[in-house]
Amino acid sequence: MDRQILIAGFGGQGVMLMGQMLAYSAMKKDYNVSWMPSYGPEQRGGTANCGVVISEQPVGSPVVNEPTECVAMNLPSLEKFADTVVPGGCLLINSSLADADVNRDDITILRIPASEEAEQLGEVRVANMIMLGALSEATSLLSVEYLKDMLSEVLPERRHGLIPLNEKALDRGRELAQKQLAVK
Amino acid sequence: MSKELVKGNEAVGEAAIRAGCRYFFGYPITPQNEIPEYISARMPEVDGVFLQAESEVAAINMVYGAGGAGGRIMTSSSSPGISLKQEGISYIAGAEVPCVIVNMIRGGPGLGTIQPAQSDYFQATKGGGHGDYRMIVLGPSNLQELVDLTYEAFDLADRYRNPVMVLGDGVMGQMMEPVVFPEMRDLDELPEKEWATTGRGQRDETNLINSLYLDPQDSYEHNMRLADKYARIKENETRFKTLHADDAEYMFVAYGTVARIVRKAIESLREEGHRVGLLRPITLWPFPDEAFEQLVEQVKGFLTVEMSTGQMFEDVRLALNGAVPAEFYGTTGGIMPDYRDVAEQMKKTMDKVGDAS
Incomplete structure (x- = not known):
């Protein structure tokens, strides 16, 4: 297995945490992992992204240029990265904030209204966990149940009160992905 | 020991503290800012000193002073900041003060870019500062090696009374990877530094830390002694x-x-x-x-x-x-x-x- 996952969005959407959650969870399953943030000046007030590599082999470059899975949390990210997904790969779009057409018929595309769904759960900031639940379902990378177990290890102790909400968000993401995948 | 998922810059900070580093002097620059950030929070927990200096030049001279007093000292920076430290590094090499210097290289020349590069190889290995000195330069390739080499760098510095540079780059500083940290060193078990300027006390002679040898014969002998030391380092410490x-x-x-x-x-x-x-x-x-x-x-x-x-x-x-x-x-x-x-x-x-x- 060699997965190259790119997660992109606005600063504040939790894209870095989402990547760390993936990397940490895969590390605990004894995969080789890396997490690498974009750290250019564009981060300040603009877009942020991180690349996660999960592999049975030692990780080469931790920079993800051609993702096998890409999560686009907003429109600029979708426009920038839709074309970089490798054929056969998977593109997850936060359709609440990015509804542009994507001219690719060689990849799986899931449109998850993550921000709206998160608001319905009462906290827009869990949009990232909704997307992570959907990613888990779409790629059978790491199960939602396993990711739930990891929450207490990844989130700092002062945030542990938010674990039930994050679990709900992961479940909701899985549900939404299941529905779309059933149609395909 | 369990694996932790850690950012490279923070891993350097933790490895240094576990190696017995209790003094850090630095000045911020991307892409290594998490090193001083991490150490600023961690150092008080081990009764160490973190000091953000007014410039890189000040920071390296604080390293010179504190290293001369016998502590385990580190400073870190990235390319333009390391350029500013070169005068101090030359003095430190000349005065044979052990210390660890971390350079998370960014693209140059000049202010360049904050993205990763290896374009400070010449500066690190061929002097950088003036004079006929050599610095031990370690080039880790993953974060576990970054931790292990940073930890060991303090021992190498003490063993040879020489500055040691850990040469990383922006990627290594910014990325996260699993690492296992080594044991916390017991400071009481570190070898005594008979040469350190800690006050004369019961010693017969005053210890002096200095790089000035005005008499050319003295200077020649000093340089030849350094050359012998460098030959010993090459003999014992070459790794690939x-x-x-x-x-x-x-x-x-x-x-x-x-x-x-x-x-x-x-x-x-x-x-x-x-x-x-x-x-x-x-x-x-x-x-x-x-x-x-x-x-x-x-x-x-x-x-x-x-x-x-x-x-x-x-x-x-x-x-x-x-x-x-x-x-x-x-x-x-x-x-x-x-x-x-x-x-x-x-x-x-x-x-x-x-x-x-």
């Missing part, structure tokens, strides 16, 4: 690793982040049946010349890959001394090489060398 050295017909030479990318290129080339391998220097100074001597009988050509326009390449050519062809491929100015381009360059090298023979 090889991959597929048993059957390789062609070898890459790469260190640090680039060595990771080269490994991927090797995987794909070997899948196509090419017998290629990697020679990875871990000590950039002392450079592992003898590793090449062992390989020239078997290897038809070497391809050096760097994030520069060819700096370590000069050491590779010196080590090979014309015995077999040496080719170079580099990306610079903050751009990382792609493993497919690296593999392609190796094929060109094989064609070129094959045609010539």
